[in-house]
Amino acid sequence: MSLLFDSDAPSNLTEFSVSELSGAIKRTVEQAFDQVRVRGEISGYRGPHSSGHAYFTLKDDKARIDAVVWKGTMSRLRFKPEEGMDVIAVGRITTFPGSSKYQIVIETLEPAGAGALMALLEERRRKLAAEGLFDAERKRPLPFLPRVIGVVTSPTGAVIRDIFHRIADRYPLHVLVWPVRVQGEGSGEEVARAIAGFNALEPDGAMPRPDVLIVARGGGSLEDLWGFNDEAVVRAAAASQIPLISAVGHETDWTLIDHAADRRAPTPTGAAEMAVPVKAELDSQIAGLGARLQAAVRRQMDNRRQAARALARALPSLDQLLALPRRRFDEASAGLGRALQMNTAAKRRSFERVGAHLRPELVTTRLRDRRRHLDERFALAERLTERMTERAGRRLSAADVALRGFPARALGQIRHGKDRVATLSAKGERAVIADLKRFRERIEAQNRMLQSLSYVNVLARGYVLVRDEAGVPLKTVAETGPGRAVTLQFSDGRIAAVTGEDVSVLPPVEPAAAARPARSRKRRSEDEETPQGSLF
Structure with missing residues (x-):
């Protein structure tokens, strides 16, 4: 038996257009899967689109489904999706008629269990630790x-x-408080910007730059504190030039910012206690140190005072210290007069020895010899000058005769030679004159010395030179005798005289024998009768 089908036979199936069929499927799927909870691995996540929406897929080992997170929902998520993360998504299933696909519109997203979240946290911790962000050497x-x-x-x-x-x-x-969100999507980025903003402040700007930073949040679950495990927060804390205290959660809560911070506080209150000391304790400590300092100064002063007193008792008295210098001074003062007399006598003897060699005849003879030597040098210089001049003249005459027929150039050289000879002759004359002037100045200097040492200048001051009959100067009274002829030489001439009686053998005159005027008259009469002494 065969069955024959007629294509033109009428059918009882309802006819739909493509749009109607796609809309019917969309309504059916949305009604059947209005709220679903799906677990899967995120795949193909490239971050939010320029519109703010995020597109990716959820998959397991056998199937996959497209997923979308709208912009409004994305800002409310506590976790940012990451490639390869095992998550549980809650949303509704819908279709996309334009490509005959279905997808899940995610409304909430959370990691698939604490184990997966801890695994992600541990992997991030190892990564940042390998970069050295948690090293103790970096902490300030x-x-x-x-x-x-x-x-x-x-x-x-x-x-x-x-x-x-x-x-x-x-x-x-x-x-200074920098307000940020401490939970939810974008909280980590806000905290990172706040840390960088505090570091960007100028130290002397209108807004003062903090000396220490506190990043704080109250307690919560791992999901609530997840923003402080953000990589941007950890890097900002590690790069902070301002010392940073992390006070996130309770004492048992640990986040990645705690490892990168310079100090970790168990609670926000503990962070405040770490940041500032207790003023009352500082005041008490300063007061105690001040009291100790004053006591130490008093003890030191007492010790120094006692040491000074002990040293003062060990020192000798003033009389003992001055006894030896006083005795030396007395001895020196007692011998000073005698030493002056002895020094005067020694100087006088030395002067007499030197004066014996300064006889006028010796100086006169030396001066005469110098003058004769100078005259001889003058004569010799004149003869030499005349001889050189005559010789040069003869040479010039001979050269003039011999070279009279030479060209003008030779004659110019001859004239140059004549000029040179004349120049040399003038230099010779000037040299002779300079030598004569130098010798004359030397003789005049010696003459001035002779005049300063001559006894004639002494006679001009009122002294008299006494000579015997032979013209020899008499130096002592013992060389003369009564009635001896002598010559008295004054500064302006000589006179003859006869010596009288030696006054040294006359009896001394008593001081009380006569009044002062009488003594004065007697001394004047004796002076008139006694000839003056001699310096030589």
Whole structure:
């Protein structure tokens, strides 16, 4: 039996257009899968599109489904999708009629269990640690007493109030707050920008640059604190030039910023305690140190005073110190007069010895010899000059006769030779004149010395030179006798005289024999009768 089908036979199937069929499928799928929870691995994630939406796929070992996260939902996600992350997505299934595809529109997204999240955190921690961001050598010490503290936290939470309260109790100072979101999508980027913004402030600008930073947040789950595990936050904390304290969560909560910060505080209140000391304790410590310093100064002064007294007792008295110098001074003063007399006598003897060699005849003879020598030099110089002049003249005459027929050039050389001879002759004459002048100045200097040493100048001051009959100067009274003829030479001439009685053998005159005027008259009469002494 065969069955025959007629293509023109009427059918009871409903006819749909492509659009109607696609719309019916879309409504059916959306009604059947209005809210679903899907677990899978993110694949093909390239970050948000320029429109703000994110497109990727969820897959397992057997199938895959397209996924989309709209811009509004993306800003509310607590985690940013990452390639290869195992997640649980909650959303609704819909179709895309333009390409006959279906996809899930994700409304919430979270890691698939704490184990996967911890694995991601550990992998990121190892990566950043390998770059040296957690090394202890990078960490800087906190300032002992900062002037300005910068706080990066939420402005509406209890954390900022706890920090303000603790700083005000311990050491009130200037606090700058950079408000940020501490949870949700984009919180990590805001915290990183806040840290970089505080570091970009000028130290002496209108807004003071903080001396220490506090990044704080209250406690929460791993998902709540996930923004502080962001790579941008860790890098900003490691690159901060301002010392940074991390105070995220409770004491048992650890995030990656805790490893990169210079110090980790268990709580935000603990961070405030680390940042500033207690003013009352500092005042007490300063007071204690001041008291210790004053006591130490007093003890030191007492010790020095006792040492000075001991040294004063060990020192000898003033009389003992001055006894030996006083005795030396007395001995020196006692011998001073005698030493002056002896020195005067020694100088007189030395002068007499020198004066014996300065006889006028010797100086006169030497002066005469010098003058004769000078005259001879003058005569010799004149003869030499005349001889050289005659010789040069003869040579010039002979050369003039011999070279009279030479060309003009030779005659010019001859004239040059004549000029040179004349120049040399003039130089010779000037040299002779200079020598004669030098000799004359030397003789005049010796003459002045002779005049200064001559006894004639002494006679001009009122002295008299006494000579015997032979013209020999008499130096002592013992060389004369009564009635002996002598010659008295004054500065302006000589006179003959006869010596009288030696006054040295006359009896001395008593001081009380006569009044002072009488003694004066007697001394004057004796002076008139006794001839003056001689210097030689």
